[in-house]
Amino acid sequence: MTAPESVPVFAVVGRVNRGKSSIIATLAEDDSIAISPLPGTTRRATTYDVALDGEVLFRLVDTPGFEDAARALAWMQRSQPSAERRPARVAELVQTFAGSDELVEECELLAPVLQGAAILYVVDGSTPFRENIMAEVEILRWTGRPRMALINRSASGEHLGDWHAALAPAFSTVRNFDAHAASFRERLQLLALFRELCEPWRGPLGRAVERLTQEQSRRLGESALAIANLVVDAVTHTIELQAGESGLDAAEQKHVEQRFLDDLRELEQRSRRYVERLYRHQRLTTESASLERPVFARDLFSERVWHSLGLSARQLVAVYSVAGATAGGTVDALVGGASFFTGTLLGAAVGGATALWQLGARAFGVTAVETLSERLRKTAAPQRRYRIGPHQHPNFPFVVLDRALLHHQAIRYRAHARNTSAALELDAAPSPARELPLGVRQRLGKLLARARKSPNADTSDLRRELAGLIESILRERDER
Numbered sequence: 025m026t027a028p029e030s031v032p033v034f035a036v037v038g039r040v041n042r043g044k045s046s047i048i049a050t051l052a053e054d055d056s057i058a059i060s061p062l063p064g065t066t067r068r069a070t071t072y073d074v075a076l077d078g079e080v081l082f083r084l085v086d087t088p089g090f091e092d093a094a095r096a097l098a099w100m101q102r103s104q105p106s107a108e109r110r111p112a113r114v115a116e117l118v119q120t121f122a123g124s125d126e127l128v129e130e131c132e133l134l135a136p137v138l139q140g141a142a143i144l145y146v147v148d149g150s151t152p153f154r155e156n157i158m159a160e161v162e163i164l165r166w167t168g169r170p171r172m173a174l175i176n177r178s179a180s181g182e183h184l185g186d187w188h189a190a191l192a193p194a195f196s197t198v199r200n201f202d203a204h205a206a207s208f209r210e211r212l213q214l215l216a217l218f219r220e221l222c223e224p225w226r227g228p229l230g231r232a233v234e235r236l237t238q239e240q241s242r243r244l245g246e247s248a249l250a251i252a253n254l255v256v257d258a259v260t261h262t263i264e265l266q267a268g269e270s271g272l273d274a275a276e277q278k279h280v281e282q283r284f285l286d287d288l289r290e291l292e293q294r295s296r297r298y299v300e301r302l303y304r305h306q307r308l309t310t311e312s313a314s315l316e317r318p319v320f321a322r323d324l325f326s327e328r329v330w331h332s333l334g335l336s337a338r339q340l341v342a343v344y345s346v347a348g349a350t351a352g353g354t355v356d357a358l359v360g361g362a363s364f365f366t367g368t369l370l371g372a373a374v375g376g377a378t379a380l381w382q383l384g385a386r387a388f389g390v391t392a393v394e395t396l397s398e399r400l401r402k403t404a405a406p407q408r409r410y411r412i413g414p415h416q417h418p419n420f421p422f423v424v425l426d427r428a429l430l431h432h433q434a435i436r437y438r439a440h441a442r443n444t445s446a447a448l449e450l451d452a453a454p455s456p457a458r459e460l461p462l463g464v465r466q467r468l469g470k471l472l473a474r475a476r477k478s479p480n481a482d483t484s485d486l487r488r489e490l491a492g493l494i495e496s497i498l499r500e501r502d503e504r
């Protein structure tokens with residue numbers, strides 16, 4: 025094979041509606057591929073490049089399903105070709121019927137195979153094996169191309185024995201591979217098997233495994249940085265505004281408080297979108313698909329979320345008192361000067377989750393501020409300046425962190441074939457922060473305390489340090 029053709033190409037074939045497009049979506053990390061319960065969704069053979077930084081690692085060809093394999097096989101058998109003439113006979117079939125209105129799907133799906141693609145034959149393992157697929161299997165055998173069978177939807181396991189027994193004689197490998205559930209590791213294992221399928225592709229596919237592994241690791245690092253930035257941005261966020269001499273009335277005050285909380289929600293949304301894009305989940309982020317996003321069913325500031333995520337009251341006391349002792353300050357200073365926390369945090373520890381949640385209402389508010397320059401100028405401007413925030417609840421950063429960790433997990437392990445499924449209730453998962461070792465929680469507490477103490481300082485070192493810590497948390501979770 026010449027150099028440009030050395031890119032491995034796999035044609036994904038099988039009967040209609042068996043999950044061919046789904047398998048391609050997951051392997052190519054492309055959630056824009058049309059997948060539907062309606063048979064005959066894919067009408068034309070379509071090539072998808074699996075590429076990183078412009079380098080094509082391998083190609084996958086989606087194809088329409090076999091419609092009349094029995095007839096195509098009968099036509100080919102008419103000339104009773106010898107074994108070595110069989111691939112040429114398949115080519116004759118395509119030459120004869122291409123462009124006609126007969127055996128349309130068969131011609132379309134066989135063309136890429138005749139051009140040199142290896143074959144991935146997809147069956148649906150959730151249905152019983154039926155003898156009538158054997159015409160398809162026989163046609164694929166006649167092509168003489170390297171071939172592997174993938175049993176999709178194999179989870180129930182009920183019919184797997186029959187499928188494996190029937191396919192083993194015609195395929196060098198028969199694997200269970202669930203388009204909706206396949207993890208990154210399973211995808212890599214499949215690529216490693218592809219290497220065995222075709223000797224000339226060993227090199228390129230080995231490289232593909234290596235590049236994809238690096239990429240997956242890079243995504244984790246980038247996600248850690250995004251999450252660190254989100255947490256620091258969230259705990260330091262403020263709004264400043266001016267009002268007339270009479271100040272803000274109750275309605276204005278309520279409005280600006282609402283705006284403050286909306287800003288924090290928006291920070292979280294933006295960070296999530298960034299992580300989703302890193303993992304090539306594009307569809308989840310479009311407006312039209314908003315109902316299908318794997319969103320937290322519950323709002324960032326809902327009581328349910330604050331009960332199930334973030335640290336427990338006792339853990340908070342432990343984290344902040346140690347952070348305070350070692351930083352040479354008091355708990356009060358560390359939570360950003362909100363004096364009511366000094367005693368109430370301890371009270372909350374005794375009172376439990378609800379007491380802790382109730383602190384939330386007092387965790388931020390509107391304060392009048394006067395900038396130094398204004399004071400110096402002593403202008404008589406009939407204006408007053410106000411600042412809202414930052415949010416000072418000691419659990420706020422841990423709730424934000426927890427939600428970001430759970431969201432990252434859902435995205436990192438989500439198969440791209442699942443581009444139309446319902447929302448996940450991520451907040452029903454146990455809090456990752458509560459499971460962290462005490463030492464890690466305390467290091468987090470110290471970094472967060474530093475961010476809160478001087479919100480206007482250059483936080484780049486702090487962000488890097490926090491990202492490093494979050495990255496180690498993500499890697500540890502990834503190992504499991």
Ligand SMILES: Nc1nc2c(ncn2[C@@H]2O[C@H](COP(=O)(O)OP(=O)(O)OP(=O)(O)O)[C@@H](O)[C@H]2O)c(=O)[nH]1
Binds near residue numbers: 041043044063202
């Ligand atoms: N639960 C589950 N459903 C799956 C899985 N793979 C595919 N499906 C569903 O099966 C249906 C058919 O999937 P497609 O990927 O469109 O199948 P196809 O073989 O490309 O179909 P055609 O293009 O019509 O030949 C869709 O509703 C998928 O969501 C799987 O692993 N698990």
Ligand SMILES: [Mg+2]
Binds near residue numbers: 086087
């Ligand atoms: Mg399809």
